[in-house]
Amino acid sequence: MTADLIARARSGDGDAFQELTGPYHRELQVHxxxxxxxxxxxxxxxxxxxxxxxxxxxxxxxxxxxxxEVAAMLDSTVESVTSALKRARASLQHRRMTAxxxxxxxxxxxxxxxxxxxxxxxxWESADIHALVALLTGDVFISMPPMPFEYQGRDVVTRFCASxxxxxxRFDLVPVRANGQPAFGAYLRPPVGIRxxxxxxxxxxxxxxxxxxxxxxxxxLPSFGLPRSLPSR
Numbered sequence: 001m002t003a004d005l006i007a008r009a010r011s012g013d014g015d016a017f018q019e020l021t022g023p024y025h026r027e028l029q030v031h032x033x034x035x036x037x038x039x040x041x042x043x044x045x046x047x048x049x050x051x052x053x054x055x056x057x058x059x060x061x062x063x064x065x066x067x068x069e070v071a072a073m074l075d076s077t078v079e080s081v082t083s084a085l086k087r088a089r090a091s092l093q094h095r096r097m098t099a100x101x102x103x104x105x106x107x108x109x110x111x112x113x114x115x116x117x118x119x120x121x122x123x124w125e126s127a128d129i130h131a132l133v134a135l136l137t138g139d140v141f142i143s144m145p146p147m148p149f150e151y152q153g154r155d156v157v158t159r160f161c162a163s164x165x166x167x168x169x170r171f172d173l174v175p176v177r178a179n180g181q182p183a184f185g186a187y188l189r190p191p192v193g194i195r196x197x198x199x200x201x202x203x204x205x206x207x208x209x210x211x212x213x214x215x216x217x218x219x220x221l222p223s224f225g226l227p228r229s230l231p232s233r
Contacts, residue, residue, distance in 0.1 A: 006073070017051055053088035060085050061179060064223065089180035102137075103207030108180060116208060117182045121173050124184075127165040133158050137211040144215045157213075171198065172233075176224045178202045185226040195230040197221045 008016035049057065052074075059070045060081070070081045086108075106112035116135065123131035133154060142151040142160060151160050172195055173184040183202040187195040197218040204212035221228060 014051070017055070049088055049091060053084050053091070056081055056084040057088045061089075086180065102211060105181075105205035106208070108177075112208065113182065113205065116205060116210070117175065117203075120182075120203065120210065121175070121184070124171060124173055124186075127170055129158060129161055129165070132161060135210050137206060137209045140210060141212045142215065143212075146217075172230065173201075174226055174230075176200075176226060178224065181205070183224070185221050185224065187230050189233070193232050195232065197226065197228050197230075200224060200226070 005016045005020050009020055046054070055074060056070060059065045059073065060067065065073070067078045067081050067085075070076075071078045074081065106116070119131065120135055122128070123135065136154050136157060138154050139152060140154055140157050142157055144150070151157050170189045172187045172189050174187065176183045176185060178200070179202065181202050181204060183200060185200055186198045188198050189195050199218050200216040200220050202214040202216070203210050204214070218228065
């Protein structure tokens, strides 16, 4: 039955596509909500994306399949899947930036993005609060799903970072990408010994600043190809 639905969906049958993707509607809506910050905008985004982009977004970002696996499921190529995912993410990002009036982020992998990432890495690893604050928008927002802790505003986030780096704690960052955005595995740097992972930070950029940081628990590190710990330096 599933094979028949897939075959019909591939041939352009909208009803078959809906039957296949319908069970994942809620997961995709929540994924879009995390990016857009509004349930209404998230719902509009299930409607605005072309079916192929919806399928790729569900399979890659919601369900976590590898690009090669998605390509096989959709009878496509890895390059086509990667391109569709990039367009879907960009569309969601554009909708979010348009909705809140922010500047769009720099292109992924561009010199502008690389510069922000480098500045953030230097500030975070050296616990340079002043350099870190200079990168933040005035209404920067930190969230920590699944925990209910949230911090908004540069002053509040500054105090949060100061407490994080308190007692001389220092961290090393390992760069990755999450939802098309710059992200880092954070590892506590002890005076000696193994550096244990403390979480994953995802940056949301607006122009040449950071408007949001989302921290996920260290249990997600393997999902991004990151180890739970690093050897001593």
